């Protein structure tokens with residue numbers, strides 16, 4: 001571990017885990033919990049796969065189907081919280097982000113990189129969450145028009161490291177990610 005009192009190193013460590021989540025499907029950072037607020041104000045959380053982590057830009061990306069309820073929620077309230085728990089590192093990462101919903105030409109590069117077998121995640125019929133008559137009464141045709149990239153512009157990060165002596169710090173884009181130690 002680097003100097004435990006180094007705020008910047010603590011943040012860099014968190015981004016390293018997030019980048020690993022993108023590259024390594026076995027990393028626990030691969031599957032964050034992604035929480036939104038529904039149009040009626042109800043909190044909603046679900047697992048997603050992390051597809052991009054860019055520390056310089058402060059951006060995380062997730063892929064989804066435009067017809068899922070999370071997109072309806074984000075159109076009304078374009079804010080999300082992402083949560084990751086890394087058991088081996090004993091690190092909790094909490095992220096707050098403003099979410100941009102990208103579709104159409106803006107997502108061509110991302111779509112082209114998705115293996116054909118995985119494209120079926122975007123286009124389920126009937127629409128995701130709708131009642132169906134029996135367990136497998138749905139189709140999964142790939143539908144490019146329903147593919148969306150959720151570009152999450154990170155606004156704040158809260159880290160908790162459980163160790164002999166715990167550490168907690170908060171970081172905000174607004175102050176250039178300077179960071180502030182917090183009581184755990």
Ligand SMILES: Cc1cc2nc3c(=O)[nH]c(=O)nc-3n(C[C@H](O)[C@H](O)[C@H](O)COP(=O)(O)O)c2cc1C
Pocket residue numbers: 031044045046047048049050062063064065068069070071128129
């Ligand atoms: C391990 C795992 C990974 C998932 N990855 C994604 C994902 O990357 N994007 C996505 O939209 N849904 C993903 N899902 C499905 C969501 O958890 C959720 O069931 C679905 O998107 C509908 O969510 P909503 O009704 O809240 O919009 C994943 C589920 C699991 C269990």
